[in-house]
Amino acid sequence: MRFSTMPDSEIISELCRRIKETRIQLGLSQIELAERAQVGAATIKRVELGESVTLSTLIGILRGLDRLHQLESILFDSHMRTFKAQLNAGPPSRVRIRKKTHQPKEKLPAAAQTNEADATINEWYTSSASNSVVWSFTPSDGEKKS
Numbered sequence: 001m002r003f004s005t006m007p008d009s010e011i012i013s014e015l016c017r018r019i020k021e022t023r024i025q026l027g028l029s030q031i032e033l034a035e036r037a038q039v040g041a042a043t044i045k046r047v048e049l050g051e052s053v054t055l056s057t058l059i060g061i062l063r064g065l066d067r068l069h070q071l072e073s074i075l076f077d078s079h080m081r082t083f084k085a086q087l088n089a090g091p092p093s094r095v096r097i098r099k100k101t102h103q104p105k106e107k108l109p110a111a112a113q114t115n116e117a118d119a120t121i122n123e124w125y126t127s128s129a130s131n132s133v134v135w136s137f138t139p140s141d142g143e144k145k146s
Helices: 008-027 030-037 041-048 055-064 068-087 116-130
Strands: none
Touching: 008 041, 030 041, 041 055, 055 068, 055 116
16 A cells, blocks of 8 residues: 555554554453543544544554554654655765786675675664554464453
């Protein structure tokens, strides 16, 4: 589903539908979710009907559904731009091009060729891949049905 091509009202309706499906799959009643989210039961009903929801209510509902961790990847693109800006902030380094010689030089081991920036990029990429948003509708093995 491409949210970028949808009007706001359809995006809100889709998010509300996903919240309801997740609640049902977790075996929670609206009242139980309301208690977990620390909001009123009427708020949960309004959300599931597709009405507009405040950001604080959405955060509470995601916390009640044990899905709050999925918000981390919303700002993924912003972190990527900041990271690239920091990486490219230094002055450009000079590069010397030499003519090839007849005798090939010994290659350095792969570990010696990896610089600190490559290690940082790999670490960042791995952590961002594990924190991506995935709207699952089936409980994972670690979750218990209530």
